[in-house]
Every structure is written in C-alpha cells, then in structure tokens.
Amino acid sequence: MVTYLDFVVLSHRFRRPLGITSVCSAHPYVIEAALRNGMMTHTPVLIEATCNQVNQYGGYTGMTPADFVRYVENIAARVGSPRENLLLGGDHLGPLVWAHEPAESAMEKARALVKAYVEAGFRKIHLDCSMPCADDRDFSPKVIAERAAELAQVAESTCDVMGLPLPNYVIGTEVPPAGGAKAEAETLRVTRPEDAAETIALTRAAFFKRGLESAWERVVALVVQPGVEFGDHQIHVYRREEAQALSRFIESQPGLVYEAHSTDYQPRDALRALVEDHFAILKVGPALTFAFREAVFALASIEDWVCDSPSRILEVLETTMLANPVYWQKYYLGDERARRIARGYSFSDRIRYYWSAPAVEQAFERLRANLNRVSIPLVLLSQYLPDQYRKVRDGRLPNQFDALILDKIQAVLEDYNVACGVRIGE
Incomplete structure (x- = not known):
C-alpha cells in the first residue's frame, strides 16, 4: 500500500x-x-x-x-x-x-x-x-x-x-x-x-x-x-x-x-x-508548546487587568518547577536570575513538562474560566496578542480563550505548511 x-x-x-x-x-x-x-x-x-x-x-x-x-x-x-x-x-x-x-x-x-x-x-x-x-x-x-x-x-x-x-x-x-x-x-x-x-x-x-x-x-x-x-x-x-x-x-x-x-x-x-x-x-x-506558553502568559497578563481573583498561573508554575526541578535543573545554567528567566522563557521550553501538574492544571482552568466570563477588551488583546487582535478585529478569529491559544500555535504550523508545500484550503 x-x-x-x-x-x-x-x-x-x-x-x-x-x-x-x-x-x-x-x-x-x-x-x-x-x-x-x-x-x-x-x-x-x-x-x-x-x-x-x-x-x-x-x-x-x-x-x-x-x-x-x-x-x-x-x-x-x-x-x-x-x-x-x-x-x-x-x-x-x-x-x-x-x-x-x-x-x-x-x-x-x-x-x-x-x-x-x-x-x-x-x-x-x-x-x-x-x-x-x-x-x-x-x-x-x-x-x-x-x-x-x-x-x-x-x-x-x-x-x-x-x-x-x-x-x-x-x-x-x-x-x-x-x-x-x-x-x-x-x-x-x-x-x-x-x-x-x-x-x-x-x-x-x-x-x-x-x-x-x-x-x-x-x-x-x-x-x-x-x-x-x-x-x-x-x-x-x-x-x-x-x-x-x-x-x-x-x-x-x-x-x-x-x-x-x-x-x-x-x-x-x-x-x-x-x-x-x-x-x-x-x-x-x-516551538509549538513555546507558542502555547506565550499565549497563556499573555492571557494571564490580560486576566490581571480584568479579573478580581486572578489565577496567578505564572506564580503557580514557578512554585511547581522549584518544588520538582527534575525536568530543568541540570539543563538551565547560570545565576538565579538567568535560571528563572530560562524556567519561564527558554527556547528549550522545559516548562512544557509542568502543564499537567495538578496545581498548574487547576490554575489554567481558573484562568480559562475567568476569561470566558468576560469580554476580552480589544485594547488589551492588541497589547498582549497583537497578531490575534488583528484577526479578531477583522472578524477572522473569535475573541475566545481557546481560539486565541490555538491561533497562536497555528502561526507556527503555518510556517511548516509553507515549507512543506501545502496551503490552507487546497
């Protein structure tokens, strides 16, 4: 076959x-x-x-x-x-x-x-x-x-x-x-x-x-x-x-x-x-989970502006990674400032091993629930997710939590679509 x-x-x-x-x-x-x-x-x-x-x-x-x-x-x-x-x-x-x-x-x-x-x-x-x-x-x-x-x-x-x-x-x-x-x-x-x-x-x-x-x-x-x-x-x-x-x-x-x-x-x-x-x-x-992380961090910043009881997901992630350093400790070098930056932002994206931790999952679901209860202001979307803002403004993307995250990941996949010789709609 x-x-x-x-x-x-x-x-x-x-x-x-x-x-x-x-x-x-x-x-x-x-x-x-x-x-x-x-x-x-x-x-x-x-x-x-x-x-x-x-x-x-x-x-x-x-x-x-x-x-x-x-x-x-x-x-x-x-x-x-x-x-x-x-x-x-x-x-x-x-x-x-x-x-x-x-x-x-x-x-x-x-x-x-x-x-x-x-x-x-x-x-x-x-x-x-x-x-x-x-x-x-x-x-x-x-x-x-x-x-x-x-x-x-x-x-x-x-x-x-x-x-x-x-x-x-x-x-x-x-x-x-x-x-x-x-x-x-x-x-x-x-x-x-x-x-x-x-x-x-x-x-x-x-x-x-x-x-x-x-x-x-x-x-x-x-x-x-x-x-x-x-x-x-x-x-x-x-x-x-x-x-x-x-x-x-x-x-x-x-x-x-x-x-x-x-x-x-x-x-x-x-x-x-x-x-x-x-x-x-x-x-x-x-690179795909990095895009997911970027979207979550951006949405957490928006949440801080529009919600009285935010998820504090960045703090939860940092606490979880420090409590269980097995997935990052031997990979991230330098002083404590450098290691803290790497934990959150490294291209190696070893934070990806922590999204399924119970405390992180709970914080993520709270973030999701918080932002699904409000209408995300376009001005904040423009500030923190500018590419998705333009699509929302033009009516090409729903202003919804999951849709925003998926579109952020899709942007990476689109580079691969072009490289591989395929196009959306073909």
Whole structure:
C-alpha cells in the first residue's frame, strides 16, 4: 500500500518537492491545533511520541502506546478530524530509556517497546539503537545497524501475526542528540555524506541478513544533522551551503529522503530550503508548546487587568518547577536570575513538562474560566496578542480563550505548511 510518506518521498524526484511536518508533542492544545491544521490543508497529520515520553511502562506522560493512540483519537473525534487522516509515529524507538542496563535486558525491553507501538497502530517507526548499553565494549556502527534490524523484525512479525498494515521505517540518528544544544558555544557538525552512506549500507545489509528485503523497501528516511539546532537562548539557523554535499548525496539513494530533528524556531525560508534540499520530514515540538506558553502568559497578563481573583498561573508554575526541578535543573545554567528567566522563557521550553501538574492544571482552568466570563477588551488583546487582535478585529478569529491559544500555535504550523508545500484550503 502506498502511503502519504511514500508520496512525499516520490515528490523529491520531481520539481516541486513536498515535506511533512512531524508534530512531536503530547500537549492537548498542540495536538488539537495540528489536527485542525490538517483539516484546513487537507493533508495527513503526523503526530509522534518518543520512547521516553510513551512506552510500555507509561513513560513520563504515564501513557502506554495504546493509551496515547486513544488519547489522540479522542481529540480527533472531538474536533471532527477523520481517523484516516491521522498518521502516528514512534520516535527514537530502541534501548535509549534502558541504556544504563546490560545490552541483553535493554534490547529485550526495546523489542517489547516496538511491539507495543506497532500493536497500538503506529505506522512510522524510527529505529534508533545509536546509544551504547551498560556492558557494550565493542560498540560500532555495525552493532547499531544489527540492533535496528532486530527491532524491524519484531515490527514485521507483529504486523504479520496481527494482520496489521506494514509500517514505514526511519533509520539513523542526529548529532548532537535531540533536545537542544547543551551550550551556547556548541558548534554543530553537519552529517558527512560518507557517514550517511555507511549508515544506509550497514542497515541495508543487516535487514537483508534477516530476510527483511521487503521491509527495507519501506525505509523512507534517514535521520541526519543538517546544521539546525536550538538551545536556551540561541537558534542555529539552517545554512544550506554547508549541507549541499549531504543534500546531493541522498539524490543517489532511490526511495530515501532525510528526516531533520530540532527544526523548531527556524525561519520560514530556512524551513522551505530544508525541504528543497530533501530534508523532507521536519520534526517540531518545543516551538509549538513555546507558542502555547506565550499565549497563556499573555492571557494571564490580560486576566490581571480584568479579573478580581486572578489565577496567578505564572506564580503557580514557578512554585511547581522549584518544588520538582527534575525536568530543568541540570539543563538551565547560570545565576538565579538567568535560571528563572530560562524556567519561564527558554527556547528549550522545559516548562512544557509542568502543564499537567495538578496545581498548574487547576490554575489554567481558573484562568480559562475567568476569561470566558468576560469580554476580552480589544485594547488589551492588541497589547498582549497583537497578531490575534488583528484577526479578531477583522472578524477572522473569535475573541475566545481557546481560539486565541490555538491561533497562536497555528502561526507556527503555518510556517511548516509553507515549507512543506501545502496551503490552507487546497
């Protein structure tokens, strides 16, 4: 069966290469915005979960793969998005979460992870075994490829036994690891074409060794580092001249494109250049929850003006993050002023891990209730959400709490629409 991913890959053999946005978030407003965007553009919506976010033990979201599928499907049903328009992906599936264990037990859990994802209905599987396990002594690209093929065999067998559609695969990993650069001065090294060639050759050989020739035909993308990244306060913008050798190389590999991670905060022109250079799958996550956070902070400022008993959600967030610093403490450096700014405003957006905390959820619902009880003054909307103000003024956007937040997220998605060659209403 030809999938939309196959169609995107095929487009790169012609004059108008297409891309696809990979939304990497479990936030309900982000997922809703992505689904609504898919309805407006009449294109499939790719939503991905990572192995540490969603796994057979619950991950940090507390959701198994089956739970995540139900969660997304419930949002889709609520907004009227057809299930057939939804494509679910599993990101960095491998032993990452258990890399501190011996390879035997880590890979046993990785096999169970892939099985759970495939059984739940995920049809885009990123096989990533690039991390050494606790007892790995002879860890090499060949070992990485062999482990990826081992996991692909689990996926294929699971589909065969259960009569499920066979998935598309993504192989490889980016350098540095996903999640944002760790230091302001960290320099990025664009993946060398010879390294990309080695990954493809070794993984193909490992697939064929296991009799997975048909599965190899469904490998659609290779994860590489094109020179894009972000940190707490900086953005490494794509410089296409530095990635031209890498871009030309993939043209010699029929049926393959690149997948680019950490494309958050890239300018629209840079995103389009990435797609034109065959980095066809654009992964984005923190930029979307960053937009959500900006909208909430703006609405909280409006609330302070119009409500006698405000939610004080910014204070609640700060208190919650200080009480449970596990998600930010080792990432945000500097003095206390710098760390406080980072907690609220960093591009890394580690505040996203706290929106589901009970106290924060309660404050958010109070903010929502407070502003739904009043008519938000246009003058305050102009001050704090100027782009949304213009749409409200012109009758293109309801002056309502949820609509304002969703439109703020949609503004980010629109950059990806343009980059991927799709338009609202097409």
